Amino acid sequence: MALLDKITEKILKQIDESGFRQEGAFNLRHNGIALCHGDSEHIKIKKKEDRPGIDVYIDSNTKGEQVHIPVVVDASGMTDVVYNDFFVAEGAEVTIIAGCGIHNSGCNESRHDGIHSFHVAKGANVRYEEKHYGEGEGSGARVLNPVTNIYMEEDSVFTLDTAQIKGVDSTQRETNISMGKGAKLYVVEKLMTHDNQSAVSNMEVQMNGEGSSAQIVSRSVAKGSSKQVFHPKAVGNAGCHAHVQCDSIIMDHAEVSSIPEINAKHLDAAIIHEAAIGRINDEQLVKLRTMGMTEEEAESVIIDNFLN
Amino acid sequence: MLEVRDLTFKVNENGIERSIVKNISFEVADGEMLVITGPNGGGKSTLAKVLMGIEDADDGQIILDGEDITSYDINHRANVGIGFAFQQPPRFKGMTVIRFLSLAAGKELTKPECCRMLSAVGLCANEYITREVDATLSGGEMKRLEIATVLAKPHKLCIFDEPEAGIDLWSFSMLVQQFEKIHQKKEQSLILISHQERIIQMADRIMVIEDGRIGAIGPKEDILPTLMNPAGTCTCLPQ
Numbered sequence: 089m090a091l092l093d094k095i096t097e098k099i100l101k102q103i104d105e106s107g108f109r110q111e112g113a114f115n116l117r118h119n120g121i122a123l124c125h126g127d128s129e130h131i132k133i134k135k136k137e138d139r140p141g142i143d144v145y146i147d148s149n150t151k152g153e154q155v156h157i158p159v160v161v162d163a164s165g166m167t168d169v170v171y172n173d174f175f176v177a178e179g180a181e182v183t184i185i186a187g188c189g190i191h192n193s194g195c196n197e198s199r200h201d202g203i204h205s206f207h208v209a210k211g212a213n214v215r216y217e218e219k220h221y222g223e224g225e226g227s228g229a230r231v232l233n234p235v236t237n238i239y240m241e242e243d244s245v246f247t248l249d250t251a252q253i254k255g256v257d258s259t260q261r262e263t264n265i266s267m268g269k270g271a272k273l274y275v276v277e278k279l280m281t282h283d284n285q286s287a288v289s290n291m292e293v294q295m296n297g298e299g300s301s302a303q304i305v306s307r308s309v310a311k312g313s314s315k316q317v318f319h320p321k322a323v324g325n326a327g328c329h330a331h332v333q334c335d336s337i338i339m340d341h342a343e344v345s346s347i348p349e350i351n352a353k354h355l356d357a358a359i360i361h362e363a364a365i366g367r368i369n370d371e372q373l374v375k376l377r378t379m380g381m382t383e384e385e386a387e388s389v390i391i392d393n394f395l396n
Numbered sequence: 397m398l399e400v401r402d403l404t405f406k407v408n409e410n411g412i413e414r415s416i417v418k419n420i421s422f423e424v425a426d427g428e429m430l431v432i433t434g435p436n437g438g439g440k441s442t443l444a445k446v447l448m449g450i451e452d453a454d455d456g457q458i459i460l461d462g463e464d465i466t467s468y469d470i471n472h473r474a475n476v477g478i479g480f481a482f483q484q485p486p487r488f489k490g491m492t493v494i495r496f497l498s499l500a501a502g503k504e505l506t507k508p509e510c511c512r513m514l515s516a517v518g519l520c521a522n523e524y525i526t527r528e529v530d531a532t533l534s535g536g537e538m539k540r541l542e543i544a545t546v547l548a549k550p551h552k553l554c555i556f557d558e559p560e561a562g563i564d565l566w567s568f569s570m571l572v573q574q575f576e577k578i579h580q581k582k583e584q585s586l587i588l589i590s591h592q593e594r595i596i597q598m599a600d601r602i603m604v605i606e607d608g609r610i611g612a613i614g615p616k617e618d619i620l621p622t623l624m625n626p627a628g629t630c631t632c633l634p635q
Contacts (some may be wrong), residue, residue, distance in 0.1 A: 156432040307490065335489060371486035375451055379500050379545065380474040389499065 090116070090124035095191050099160050102253065103187030103219040106154065108303070114156040115142055120168040133156055139169035146212075150180040158185050159202065163278040164194020164228050169201045176244075178209040184216045188232055190256070192224040197333040199231035206238045206246070213245040214390075224257030229257040236263045242297065251278040251395075252287065261289040268330075269297030278395045281314035281342070291320045295328035295357070302330040309391050310342035314390040321349040326358025338395060398424040398447075398553055398585060399429065403456035415441045418608040419456070422510075427582030429575075431599035432589045433593040439604065439608040440589045441483060444555050447587070448475045448480045458554060477552030481559060483589075484613045485542035488529045492556065496529050500545035505611050516574055517544045518567035544569065554578075560592045572598070596620065 091108050092100070096118060100108045113131035116123045116268060120140065125133055130150040134143045144155060192198040208214055214218055215231050223228035232252075240246055252259060255256070267273060273293065292304050302322060310316050322330040335346045348361040368390055376386035416439050420616035424430045432440050445451040447458060449470040458466045459523065464569035465473055474480075488496065490518050497513055498505045507514075511521035517540040529541065546554050559575075560568055572594055578584055579598060588595055596602060606612040612619055 369486060372488060373484075374470060375482065376485050376499065377470040378448060378450075378474050378478075378480040380471050380502065381499075382471050390488065393495060394489055396490045396492075 092116075092123075094173040095162050096183075097116075097219065098161050099162070099191055099223070100158055102221045103189045104156060104158050104185055105219070106156075108156050108158055110157070112153065115277060117157070117168075117170060118161040119161055119166055119386075120170075121161045125172045126246075127154060127232075127284045130180075130361065131197050133157075133345065136171060136173075138221075139171050140169060141173070144172065144174045146174065146176045146180045146182050148177040148179050150177075150182050150355070152181055152183075153262030154183045154185060157184065157185070159188040159200055160191070160254070161188070161198050161200050161259075162191040162193075162224075164192050164198055164224075164226055166196075167201075167281040169203070170205045172207045174205065174206070174214075175202070176208045176212045176214055179211045179217075180209075181213045182215070184214065184215065187219040187221070188234075189221040190230040190232070192222070192228045192230050193226040193326040195227045196230055197229040199233070201233045201235070204233040204237070206247055207307075208240045208244040209346065210241045211243045211350070215329075216249065218248075218250045218257065220250075220256050221250040222257065224255075228305030230255060231258045232256050233260045234262070236261075236356040238263075238273075240265065240267045240273065240300075242268045243270040244268070245272045245274075245395075247274040247276075249276045250258065252280065253338045254282065255281055256281075256287075257285050259289075261291075261377045262285070263289070264293045264294075265292070265302075266372075267297055267302065267352075269326075270299045271279075271297055273302040275302070275306075277304075277306040277308075278374060279306075279308040279316065280311070281316055281393060283314060284312065285314040287315070288317045290318070292324045293320075295323065295330060296325045298328070299315075299327045300324045300326065302328075304330070304332045305393055306332075306334040308333075308344065309339070309395060310336060310344050311339045315343045317345045317347070319347045319349065322359050322361070323351040326354050327354055327356030328358070330359040332361040334361075336365045336367055337391065338367055371379040397427055397461060399457075399459040399602060400447070401457040401459070403443070403446060403458065404454045405451055406454045414529075416608050417446060420605075420608075420610055421456075422603060422610065422613060424476065424585045424587060427579075427584055428600045429579045429586040429588065429598060430603055431596050431603050432587060432603045432605055433591060433596060434605040434611060438605045440605045441557050443605060444480070444557050444587065444589055445553060448478060450480075479546040479549075479551035479554040481546045481554070481556040482541050483557040483561060485538050487531055487533070487538065492525070493527050493528045493529060494525045496541070497548050500548040502549055505548075513544045514541075514549055516570075517541070518570040521542070529542060529577075536564055536567065539563055540567060540571070543574075547574065551584055553587065555587045555589075558591070559588065560590060560595060568592075568594075593608045596623070
């Protein structure tokens with residue numbers, strides 16, 4: 089078992105809540121190098137030959153197993169680009185726990201670009217959790233630019249649960265999803281920005297298969313002078329259902345843009361988009377204060393639960 | 397005991413000062429139930445908000461168990477023992493019912509504890525514990541949950557602003573039973589703003605607020621008959 093230093097341990101706790109244990113199928117990437125990795129009976133992880141990254145093969149007999157593939161960057165000035173591909177076989181049921189934490193104590197930019205592609209075969213069910221976190225006393229920026237491509241075959245189910253907790257100075261997220269017949273997609277995106285941070289999230293969901301459905305929920309809190317831009321796009325190329333909901337709480341001098349795009353190319357495509365941006369409701373604050381909380385405590389409870 | 401002395405609250409509307417609560421004085425004894433009733437727009441809800449500190453009094457004093465709490469803010473008043481149920485409770489996206497009740501109780505509740513609180517206000521606990529306190533709850537469900545938040549911990553004084561509004565008949569009788577239970581224990585003083593005869597019937601004393609003033613205050617036996625036979629009848633209909 090690889091020995092991990094304190095910073096790595098601390099970051100792993102932030103980005104992998106269920107606990108990183110170097111058991112079963114796992115791969116820990118540290119400053120651009122695989123520090124430790126392991127396979128399980130049904131899940132094999134192979135290092136790519138042509139470029140940095142791994143191929144993860146999840147076989148049909150995988151039922152309820154977890155794969156942990158965290159990334160830690162604690163070298164200031166480092167740019168780490170990684171290509172991870174996941175091949176999920178027919179009928180497999182798996183939870184993939186990714187996540188990236190940057191500790192930057194220097195003055196140079198530390199950056200991680202994770203390009204993830206998921207090939208989800210017929211009837212497979214994937215839950216993908218990705219937490220992003222930044223810390224460190226240095227002035228160097230902490231940058232995360234993830235790209236997520238998901239190819240869903242017939243009757244597959246994909247749950248994408250992403251959260252950017254705090255400390256990430258700049259992020260540009262690109263998510264592309266194509267859905268086959270009867271495929272079901274659930275997306276929950278949570279984001280908090282503070283100080284001068286900026287976050288852009290572009291998502292395109294192509295519903296190509298008859299009876300496919302997508303439910304996309306995005307919740308964000310923008311504090312300080314931070315800026316956020318959301319651009320979710322749902323395209324119905326067949327009879328399908330999609331519901332996109334973007335909710336943002338704006339505070340201080342922050343800026344939030346929500347640019348919805350829904351596009352129906354089939355008579356039976358039913359697509360709904362809801363977007364709301366607003367400050368913390370005074371009535372909510374007052375209600376919590378009647379329970380004995382100070383205004384600051386009430387504010388923090390509202391934000392924590394909103395992003396829960 | 398709650399003592400209210402010469403309480404006044406004014407608003408400024410387009411540069412014109414208007415009194416909503418006018419020089420009101422009354423007391424609520426320990427364990428007593430005072431029902432406040434009166435015409436809409438008479439100042440009942442505003443008076444309740446001034447008692448909770450949601451609106452600041454312009455004049456007068458509020459004293460709870462001998463402690464002058466007039467200058468206390470909302471949370472400070474909550475912490476000295478006042479509970480408040482809103483007429484139109486706000487919703488919270490992402491907040492589960494169990495979390496919300498735990499915050500109200502001031503401690504992490506177990507599932508059985510949470511279930512008991514929900515059952516007491518007529519909500520079937522298993523269906524609600526993990527639901528969010530958001531727009532998916534109906535107005536009636538929100539009101540019952542609001543009442544549960546106040547009953548989640550003991551207070552010296554609980555203020556309920558029209559608890560019956562938006563609640564179906566079946567839940568209403570459960571709610572009346574809850575108020576009767578609290579009332580019988582005589583551990584908490586209760587102020588209920590209500591137009592409902594069944595709630596008014598429970599009162600020890602009734603206070604009628606009209607045009608920001610106390611129109612009448614006294615034991616239920618004295619006030620109730622006057623409410624049932626209003627002096628002024630409508631004159632616009634032909635006899």
